[in-house]
Amino acid sequence: MTSNSDRSPAVDPRSSKTYEIRTYGCQMNVHDSERLSGLLENAGYVRAPEGADGDADVVVFNTCAVRENADNRLYGNLGRLAPMKTKRPGMQIAVGGCLAQKDRDTIVKRAPWVDVVFGTHNIGKLPVLLERARVQEEAQVEIAESLEAFPSTLPTRRESAYAAWVSISVGCNNTCTFCIVPALRGKEKDRRTGDILAEIEALVGEGVSEITLLGQNVNAYGSDIGDREAFSKLLRACGRIEGLERVRFTSPHPRDFTDDVIAAMAETPNVMPQLHMPLQSGSDTVLKAMRRSYRQDRYLGIIEKVRAAIPHAAITTDIIVGFPGEAEEDFEQTMKVVREARFTQAFTFQYSKRPGTPAATMEDQIPKEVVQARYERLVALQEEISWDENKKQVGRTLELMVAEGEGRKDGATHRLSGRAPDNRLVHFTKPEQEVRPGDVVTVEITYAAPHHLLAEGAVLDVRRTRAGDAWEKRNAAEAAKPAGVLLGLPKIGVPEPLPVAAGSGCGCD
Secondary structure (H helix, E strand, C coil): CCCCCCCCCCCCCCCCCEEEEEECCCHHHHHHHHHHHHHHHHCCCEECCCCCCCCCCEEEEEECCCCCCHHHHHHHHHHHHHHHHHHCCCCEEEEEEHHHHHHCHHHHHHCCCCCEEECCCCHHHHHHHHHHHHHHCCCEEECCCCCCCCHHHCCCCCCCCCEEEEECEECCCCCCCCCCHHHHHCCCEECCHHHHHHHHHHHHHCCCCEEEEECCCHHHCCCCCCCCCHHHHHHHHHCCCCCCCEEEEECCCHHHCCHHHHHHHHHCCCECCEEECCCECCCHHHHHHHCCCCCHHHHHHHHHHHHHHCCCCEEEEEEEECCCCCCHHHHHHHHHHHHHHCCCEEEEEECCCCCCCHHHHCCCCCCHHHHHHHHHHHHHHHHHHHHHHHHCCCCCEEEEEECCCCCCCHHHHCEEEEECCCCCEEEEECCCCCCCCCCEEEEECCEECCCCEEECCCCCEEECCHHHHHHHHHHHHHHCCCCCCCCCCCCCCCCCCCCCCCCCCCCCC
8 A cells, every 4th residue: 555654763853864855846746755755754864944955964856857947957056055065074965856867967977966866767766875875975876767666655755734646647648849748757657546546545544635636647547558537437436535525636638638527527526626727829830839639629628518517617727928930820829718718827838948859949939028028918818817707706605625834924914724625725814713724614705816815704614624633633743843844835736826937837738
């Protein structure tokens, strides 16, 4: 059975080595970092105090390679650690993730003070490689070309007591011209359904009440066995797990979005009324150049069917602006789809060359100033739509799962924050009764902003949950340990919308 507990060997913080993990990129990397934390803690390491900023015995970079400046960002951070390592005998630095898979020996050549380089397929080797580097006093570079073991078999230190990622597949079989992920994470490999459900049941037994099914193309699940309805069957099976209140998934591909998935979403009560489905472009010409295996009509048709089956569904997306060869009329087609689809939110990216992808060498790269102008127009349109769609929520009564770390101003405003079933972020008035992350409150929405909602009146109901109990138990245990460096709570569903072009989101599904 998959190990997802937070149990680690008993260690003395005064004598144990400390670790820090710096994570870049998509949800896959965030979840991989949870596994790296679990591996290190199983090996006897403890988290460095919060704010250590490299002042740890082991610093691990879990990298992303989907942005043009990813390597500059990594080597800049490595350079800042070099003098710290000189002053701290025994300190080790490890580099993993997609950039490590891509650059391999280059990392040690450019930063010879790095001790370990490991890839996306062998994250389970990190503790062994660190020990080998220490004993042999030389850098260890080990990049597996294919998956050695499904990552979910590794120990995991989850960042949330009440919500969890559950990987159902790794890799990708698509050949999008802007994306390097298939080259770095390999072909799609599906996990056995029984193993997935066993992990979810174990998580629920530990107090988790919300899970997000995770895959590069999550709804292509079943391609290994030729069952096109495997994903919808998995959703329905999740609906039969007692104690599992919320099920989400990310990210589906329009090519694989079949009617049986829509039916399963509509008919399974704990599958949330939320869909994040990347568009990338509204132009058929650009979609063809991207090697996206759908066209505008197909995409809008899926949205129409989802809204017919689930009227209150919140639909979000990814969009790339300025792909090579994108003419003004192509961009206008994207704007047309945004107007018709009326997305609740959108991740909007300016096209960035991914070294090693076909798009990076395409002719007719769009000038930066043109891309910027289009980006700003698209953001303005989506902001307007997001606000209009959120205003429709005013007056509605919603059940929120209380969240941890999602309301930056909660302390100053004396509010708490939670997620609605459709994943909208809601800030609500703190009730007199104690509520904990993972508990459920009922509120009435009184105000809408483009990226959040407010419930300024009194909380209508508080339901204490097993998930809240789990958070309280973990919090009490953590209080007895040294403060840890958090990777950032993996947000269930779509994180903050409309990131700037320099963001590290993948946007490749």
